[in-house]
Amino acid sequence: MKFTKKDYLTLYTNLVRARKYDQLFVKRISEGKLIGFYHTSEGGEAPGVGACSFLRKDDYLWPHLRGHGAPHMLSKGIELKYYLAEHAGKTTGLCAGMSSFHFCAPEFGVLGWSGSIGSNFPISLGWGIAAKKNGRQQVVVSCFGDGAAGRGTFHESAIMASNWKLPIVWVCENNKLSMFVSFEEAHPTEDMADLAHGWGMPGVVVDGQDVVAVAQAVNQAVERARQGEGPSLIECKTERYQAHSIGLPDHVGAKTRTKEEIEALKDREPLKICREMLTKKRILTRKSITQIDRDADAEMAEAIRFVDESPDATDPECLAPALFAE
Numbered sequence: 001m002k003f004t005k006k007d008y009l010t011l012y013t014n015l016v017r018a019r020k021y022d023q024l025f026v027k028r029i030s031e032g033k034l035i036g037f038y039h040t041s042e043g044g045e046a047p048g049v050g051a052c053s054f055l056r057k058d059d060y061l062w063p064h065l066r067g068h069g070a071p072h073m074l075s076k077g078i079e080l081k082y083y084l085a086e087h088a089g090k091t092t093g094l095c096a097g098m099s100s101f102h103f104c105a106p107e108f109g110v111l112g113w114s115g116s117i118g119s120n121f122p123i124s125l126g127w128g129i130a131a132k133k134n135g136r137q138q139v140v141v142s143c144f145g146d147g148a149a150g151r152g153t154f155h156e157s158a159i160m161a162s163n164w165k166l167p168i169v170w171v172c173e174n175n176k177l178s179m180f181v182s183f184e185e186a187h188p189t190e191d192m193a194d195l196a197h198g199w200g201m202p203g204v205v206v207d208g209q210d211v212v213a214v215a216q217a218v219n220q221a222v223e224r225a226r227q228g229e230g231p232s233l234i235e236c237k238t239e240r241y242q243a244h245s246i247g248l249p250d251h252v253g254a255k256t257r258t259k260e261e262i263e264a265l266k267d268r269e270p271l272k273i274c275r276e277m278l279t280k281k282r283i284l285t286r287k288s289i290t291q292i293d294r295d296a297d298a299e300m301a302e303a304i305r306f307v308d309e310s311p312d313a314t315d316p317e318c319l320a321p322a323l324f325a326e
Contacts, residue, residue, distance in 0.1 A: 001054070001215075003212070003216075005283050007053075007054070007215075008212070009278075009283065009284075009288075009292075010053050011050065011053055011211045011212060011215055012211075012271075012274050012278055012284065013292050013295075013296075014049045014071070014074060015045055015046065015211055015270060015271050015274055016296050017074055017299065018041065018045040018048065018070060018074060018075075019042070019271060020296045020297065020299075020300050021067070021070045021084075021300070021303075022040055022042055022045070022067050022071075023042075024084070024304070025038050025040070025067070025068070025070070025084070025087070026038065026246060028084070028087075028088070033088055034088055035087060035088065035089045036100040037246065038068065038087075038101075038245065038246045039066055039067070039068060039245050039246075040066070040067065040240075040241075040243075040246060041067025041071055042240075042241045043175075043238070043240055043266070043269070043270070044066050044067075044175055044208070044238045044241075044270075045066075045071045045270055045271075046208055046209055046210065046211040046214055046236070046238065046270040046274075047064070047143070047171060047173040047208045047236040048063065048064060048066070048067070048069070048071030048143065048173070049071050049075050049211050049214075049215075050211040050212070050214025050217075050218060050236075051072065051075075051141055051143060051169075051171050051214060051218040051234075051236075052071075052073075052076045053076075053215060054219055055109075055222070056139075057076075057108060057109065058109055058136065058138055059076075059138050059139050059140070059222075060109045060110075060111065060124070060128075060130075060131060060138065060139070060141070061073075061108070061110050061140075061141050061142075061143075062110075062113070062120040062123065062127075062140075062143060062144075063110070063113065063143055064143035064145060064171075064173050065115075066145070066173065068083075068087070068101040068103075069101075069103070069113065069143075070083065073103075073105070073108070073110065076109070076110075077108060078110070080303060081302060081303035081307065082094050084303050084306075084307050085097065085307045085310050086099060087100060088307050088310075089312060089313045090310035090311065090313060091310060091311045092310040093313070096313060097312070101113075101115075102115065109138075117147060117148045118144075118148045118151030118152075118154060119153070120142050120143075120144055121142070121144075121148075121151070121153040121154050121156070121157035121158070122153055122156070122157050124142035124157065124168055125157040125160055125161055125166065125168070127140045128140045128161055128166030128168040129164070129166060131167050132164070132165075132166055132167060137226045138167065139167045139168070139222050139226055140166075140167060140225075141168075141169045142171065143171045144170070144171070144172060145173050145174070145175065146172060146173075146175065146178055146183050146187070147178030147179055147181070149172055149174075149187075149192055149195075150186060150187075155199075158170065158195075158231070158233070161199075161230070161231040162199045162201045162230055162231055163200075165230035165231075166231055167225035167230075167231070169218060169221045169222055169225055169232050170231060170232070170234070171234050171236065172192050172193075172234070172236065173236050173238055174192055174208070174236060174237055174238065175238050175239055175240040177244070177252060180252065180253065181253065182252050182253065185253070191203075191205050191235060192235045193205045193233055193235040195233065196232070196233040201232055202224070202232045202233070203232075203233045203235070204221070204232065204235065205235045205237065206234060206236055206237070207237060208236030208239075209237075209238060209239065209268045209270045209273055210270070210273055210274070210277075211273075212274065212277065214234075214236055217234050218234055221234055239268070241262055241265060241266065275289065
């Protein structure tokens with residue numbers, strides 16, 4: 001796929017939006033305005049944005065847990081004010097405020113989500129069977145981390161997808177940390193994509209900090225799937241600038257990551273990489289950068305207003321209509 005100026009701007013804009021939503025979620029949970037917990041996506045937004053910005057509305061998507069899937073879903077066209085409302089326990093949320101971050105947006109091909117690590121693989125396999133049978137050239141994009149890739153369900157689902165030539169793109173967002181365990185300690189090879197050879201599918205390693213590189217690799221795999229040529233595995237080498245979840249220690253094994261380590265990772269910050277690339281291509285200007293920031297800030301402000309004015313799902317007068325309205 002050859003990107004147009006509009007395509008490049010879409011990728012950069014979605015990166016900006018993803019970062020600002022992440023910052024908003026972190027702020028809201030620190031204020032006690034979100035239910036449960038939050039896994040920040042800071043530093044690792046590019047795989048979700050790159051993988052999902054050019055999908056069709058009817059393609060199936062399993063988002064990764066980083067940012068609770070916000071980079072993926074906003075890129076696919078879902079208005080995240082409804083997702084923020086879900087986290088806040090509001091009746092206007094995607095699941096009427098009853099699920100926290102276990103979301104569902106079926107009109108956008110997001111048919112549900114689970115916190116059980118590795119559960120995405122057999123479910124995505126089922127979606128792949130449905131997509132192949134309905135004959136509409138739909139694809140499934142299933143996103144997961146390096147930790148989930150250690151589950152047996154991955155091997156089982158990948159080999160079945162390959163045998164049946166299902167239209168699935170497996171996108172591994174490898175931040176090399178799992179929850180607390182380094183990739184080197186958990187896997188015998190340098191690249192997760194090496195596994196693809198044994199399953200009879202293409203395995204591609206891509207710079208997961210470069211949203212354009214991710215989009216190019218995933219788009220190629222999506223087109224291959226649409227043409228009936230079967231699944232692919234895309235491994236995005238990415239980073240995580242915060243702990244696994246807000247409030248947890250930022251450990252790798254028994255050691256805490258230092259500020260110096262984190263700052264070194266930020267030398268390859270996805271927004272910076274994309275901004276510099278598009279500036280050199282004369283696609284972005286100071287004026288357009290400022291405007292994109294302003295538009296994203298306005299979107300955040302509207303999301304805050306929407307959520308704060310929405311009824312609580314625990315309100316007895318709101319609960320039954322939200323759950324049982326036709």
